[in-house]
Amino acid sequence: MGTQLTQEQALVQVKEVMKSYALPNGSLPVLQTLSFEVQAGEFMAITGPSGCGKTTLLALLGALDQPDQGEIWIANQAVHTLKAVRAADYRRQTIGFVFQLFYLLPTLTALENVMAPLMPYRRQLGFDLKQRAQELLEQVGLATRMGHTPARLSGGEQQRVAIARALINRPPILLADEPTGNLDPATGSEILELLRAQQRQEKQTLIMITHDPNIAALADRTLSLARSTSHEQAITG
Numbered sequence: 001m002g003t004q005l006t007q008e009q010a011l012v013q014v015k016e017v018m019k020s021y022a023l024p025n026g027s028l029p030v031l032q033t034l035s036f037e038v039q040a041g042e043f044m045a046i047t048g049p050s051g052c053g054k055t056t057l058l059a060l061l062g063a064l065d066q067p068d069q070g071e072i073w074i075a076n077q078a079v080h081t082l083k084a085v086r087a088a089d090y091r092r093q094t095i096g097f098v099f100q101l102f103y104l105l106p107t108l109t110a111l112e113n114v115m116a117p118l119m120p121y122r123r124q125l126g127f128d129l130k131q132r133a134q135e136l137l138e139q140v141g142l143a144t145r146m147g148h149t150p151a152r153l154s155g156g157e158q159q160r161v162a163i164a165r166a167l168i169n170r171p172p173i174l175l176a177d178e179p180t181g182n183l184d185p186a187t188g189s190e191i192l193e194l195l196r197a198q199q200r201q202e203k204q205t206l207i208m209i210t211h212d213p214n215i216a217a218l219a220d221r222t223l224s225l226a227r228s229t230s231h232e233q234a235i236t237g
């Protein structure tokens with residue numbers, strides 16, 4: 001569904017972005033003059049100490065929030081200006097989210113959770129939503145669990161459902177916030193491998209927050225954020 005890009009443009013362009021939060025006794029600067037680019041098909045890790053603004057940055061890339069200053073261009077869209085309905089359209093067409101705590105809807109089955117993001121649009125999709133959701137659940141190894149609600153799935157299985165849900169719209173960009181942070185190491189490795197395999201197969205761009213240096217080492221590049229008044233940022237290859 002992503003917009004076609006000319007070759008020389010990076011898929012993600014973050015230009016001098018600043019973000020603060022209003023607090024009762026003043027404002028908390030979180031991101032200060034942050035600039036970087038991510039090419040189509042890249043895997044970029046975001047690392048840094050707790051509170052340095054990693055989740056804040058992911059929220060800006062996903063148009064869940066807006067920067068105070070600066071620009072974010074993703075797939076030729078001015079993400080920093082998107083509000084409400086247009087932000088929702090952008091997310092539906094461009095972004096797949098995977099979170100540490102899965103955020104599956106507890107009363108829905110695995111299959112219904114995967115279908116949920118596109119349910120309101122199912123008549124205008126041009127493909128069979130249920131069939132695609134079933135194929136994705138097969139792809140993530142859950143062919144026999146489609147009718148289970150999240151409470152009847154293990155943590156690793158719930159994250160597999162969440163990954164299938166993130167892929168339902170064929171997004172060019174996957175934004176992952178510590179996707180293995182709530183899983184045991186073996187299950188975490190399986191989930192990471194699943195995400196990487198998917199990313200390579202579909203040539204998706206993967207931007208992943210991680211505290212794990214072993215995961216960051218697998219990335220093409222790492223964006224290291226620092227928690228300080230100057231918020232230095234560095235990109236390593």
Ligand SMILES: Nc1ncnc2c1ncn2[C@@H]1O[C@H](COP(=O)(O)OP(=O)(O)OP(=O)(O)O)[C@@H](O)[C@H]1O
Pocket residue numbers: 021022028030048049050051052053054055056057
């Ligand atoms: N809505 C908000 N209002 C006020 N302050 C906020 C808000 N969201 C985040 N913060 C603060 O902004 C800072 C950055 O938060 P953020 O969640 O982006 O950090 P993080 O690097 O993802 O941390 P962690 O690794 O612990 O998840 C923190 O000090 C946090 O308390």
